[in-house]
Amino acid sequence: MAKKILVTGGTGYIGSHTVVELQMAGYDVVIIDNLSNSNIEVLDNIAKITGIAPEFEKFDLTELDKTIDFFKRYSGIEAVIHFAASKAVGESVEIPLHYYRNNLVSLINMLECMEKFDVPNIVFSSSCTVYGQPDKLPVTEQTPRKDAESPYGNTKRVNEDILNHTLNANPHLRGIALRYFNPIGAHESALIGELPLGVPNNLVPFITQTAAGLRDGLKVFGDDYNTPDGSAIRDYINVVDLAKAHVIAIERLLKGKNKSNYEVFNLGTGNGYSVLEIVKTFEKATGIKLNYKIVGRREGDIEKIWADTTYANEELGWKAEKGLEETLLSAWNWEKNIRGIK
Numbered sequence: 570m571a572k573k574i575l576v577t578g579g580t581g582y583i584g585s586h587t588v589v590e591l592q593m594a595g596y597d598v599v600i601i602d603n604l605s606n607s608n609i610e611v612l613d614n615i616a617k618i619t620g621i622a623p624e625f626e627k628f629d630l631t632e633l634d635k636t637i638d639f640f641k642r643y644s645g646i647e648a649v650i651h652f653a654a655s656k657a658v659g660e661s662v663e664i665p666l667h668y669y670r671n672n673l674v675s676l677i678n679m680l681e682c683m684e685k686f687d688v689p690n691i692v693f694s695s696s697c698t699v700y701g702q703p704d705k706l707p708v709t710e711q712t713p714r715k716d717a718e719s720p721y722g723n724t725k726r727v728n729e730d731i732l733n734h735t736l737n738a739n740p741h742l743r744g745i746a747l748r749y750f751n752p753i754g755a756h757e758s759a760l761i762g763e764l765p766l767g768v769p770n771n772l773v774p775f776i777t778q779t780a781a782g783l784r785d786g787l788k789v790f791g792d793d794y795n796t797p798d799g800s801a802i803r804d805y806i807n808v809v810d811l812a813k814a815h816v817i818a819i820e821r822l823l824k825g826k827n828k829s830n831y832e833v834f835n836l837g838t839g840n841g842y843s844v845l846e847i848v849k850t851f852e853k854a855t856g857i858k859l860n861y862k863i864v865g866r867r868e869g870d871i872e873k874i875w876a877d878t879t880y881a882n883e884e885l886g887w888k889a890e891k892g893l894e895e896t897l898l899s900a901w902n903w904e905k906n907i908r909g910i911k
């Protein structure tokens with residue numbers, strides 16, 4: 570019988586791509602999502618890609634009674650991938666309590682239910698934001714974490730600690746925190762992708778919306794950083810490559826191949842690209858000239874970060890495979906699909 574995996578936040582951006590990869594690998598998936606930042610139609614599109622509609626439950630994981638009720642109704646869940654969280658950095662500064670409640674309470678409720686209902690495995694969505702601006706690049710898993718720049722970033726850091734401490738106290742539970750660098754792009758089918766509500770905060774959705782005519786022009790935040798072209802550098806990773814790493818992490822836990830009951834992996838490509846390089850590569854991949862202008866730095870941004878991928882490559886046997894051009898083209902194909910552009 571296929572093993573059943575619970576994916577919280579499974580209709581969201583990274584969640585939906587991970588559900589596809591889990592189903593392709595033969596797992597049964599049940600999704601919990603409150604649809605606060607995603608759309609129910611994602612389920613149909615997952616089914617179009619894989620031929621299987623995942624089971625779906627709509628509720629808020631901050632509600633403990635509903636979470637308990639879910640686990641009473643669904644037996645046989647072998648592992649959880651916990652994506653569900655609020656993720657807008659700027660918004661988290663304005664409404665910090667919403668971020669702390671949403672992101673912390675949902676993880677606490679999940680861990681309590683895992684103890685209570687004997688679900689032993691969890692993969693947690695963390696972020697390279699926990700490193701802040703590292704003193705040394707590239708970033709390994711041993712690079713010290715720094716104070717968070719935003720309430721959102723702090724929820725990732727605190728949640729890592731909550732997970733670590735809970736797993737320490739419960740040796741029968743096992744968990745992996747995956748620290749994502751900058752996920753971009755969309756599934757090659759263009760049926761699922763990132764759907765930002767309102768004006769996008771992140772670079773690539775802003776670029777594709779500018780190319781689609783929804784935005785007048787991209788603002789490049791700063792050209793006076795200590796980088797070769799002056800714009801900030803990130804490690805942009807294809808979302809499908811990222812999703813595949815979750816399947817490997819799940820297999821590692823299910824087969825008991827983990828080295829300790831709390832492990833951490835960086836998920837990036839190992840390559841840093843500047844904002845201006847992203848703009849140029851997008852133009853090359855799509856043939857579209859992008860209207861952009863240089864403006865001042867964005868508050869809270871770091872200068873540069875990219876991953877040392879050695880540990881994930883060697884220990885997980887996983888490597889990001891897709892190139893930047895292909896990835897940016899997939900983001901554009903998704904934007905065209907949702908806007909009805911031929």
Ligand code: UFG
Nearest residue numbers: 696697698770771772773775788789790801803844867870
């Ligand atoms: N950028 C622009 N113009 C834009 C949007 C972004 O120049 O309109 C620049 C940013 O200044 C930054 C780069 O593009 O230099 C990437 O910005 P994103 O907003 O796409 O990504 P961030 O690196 O700021 O954010 C990511 C994740 C967050 C996480 C953060 C930690 O999206 O979840 O990394 O640094 F908290």
